[in-house]
Amino acid sequence: MSEAEKATDNGWRGSKELWLDAAYQVLLESGVDNVRILTLAKRLKLSRTSFYWFFKDRDALLEDLLRLWQEKNTASLLRQAQAYAHTLAEATLNLFDCWLDPAIFDSQFEHAVRSWGIQSQKVSQAVNEADQLRLNAIKAMFIRFGCAPLEADVRSRALYLTQIGYISMNTTEDLATRMRRVPAYAGIFSGVYPHATELARFHRRHDFDG
Structure with missing residues (x-):
């Protein structure tokens, strides 16, 4: 995949940093119990499946x-x-x-x-x-x-x-x-x-x- 294609791909799915920043914001606002994949997807207006391009699961996100x-x-x-x-x-x-x-x-x-x-x-x-x-x-x-x-x-x-x-x-x-x-x-x-x-x-x- 070319760099241009990667950029387009990340624009559609977000990026690891974008998902992590959303998790950080939710953690500060309402605690770890609300750091959920669906919650973050809605917040970012991205599909839930996009999350799995960057993290294996919720535990991997929490580790990061x-x-x-x-x-x-x-x-x-x-x-x-x-x-x-x-x-x-x-x-x-x-x-x-x-x-x-x-x-x-x-x-x-x-x-x-x-x-x-x-x-x-x-x-x-x-x-x-x-x-x-x-x-x-x-x-x-x-x-x-x-x-x-x-x-x-x-x-x-x-x-x-x-x-x-x-x-x-x-x-x-x-x-x-x-x-x-x-x-x-x-x-x-x-x-x-x-x-x-x-x-x-x-x-x-x-x-x-x-």
Whole structure:
């Protein structure tokens, strides 16, 4: 089949990414129980049989959806924890980027997957493994800046579990409120308050003129 024929074919049946994105949207809107082939087909205005060009079955779709969450949220958090920083406060602000930029860390996706984990042992295990990877990365960040292992462990847990609590409770704050709290959060979690220049860079990253 030529590339042109493939493009035409995908235009008729959709694409794997299109089906996966629809599954993501439904998961966020109404939970995993509603991520059904017929539901997605109606949403996309495609035939149900089109789905099987891209996925073996619903389980295969759900596996890809879980993989997307791992690549989106866990991988991004690990990158932020390992990102260059001159000070521990700046490193902490790098992590805070996750909580403010959905392009880096999708909190709605996180909440939906954690809710899904209540129903699925496999997903619950994946969530537990992700939590440990993330905690290890944050702990390593603190150790990199001179914290003793036990202190690094406690600080990483305080930082991470606080944010997961925000997500699990669907806590919302406007940007100004969040930004006012950032210096104190950074100081409490890391033991070092960010300098004005570090905060200014952080504000610019999030288009905040405080």
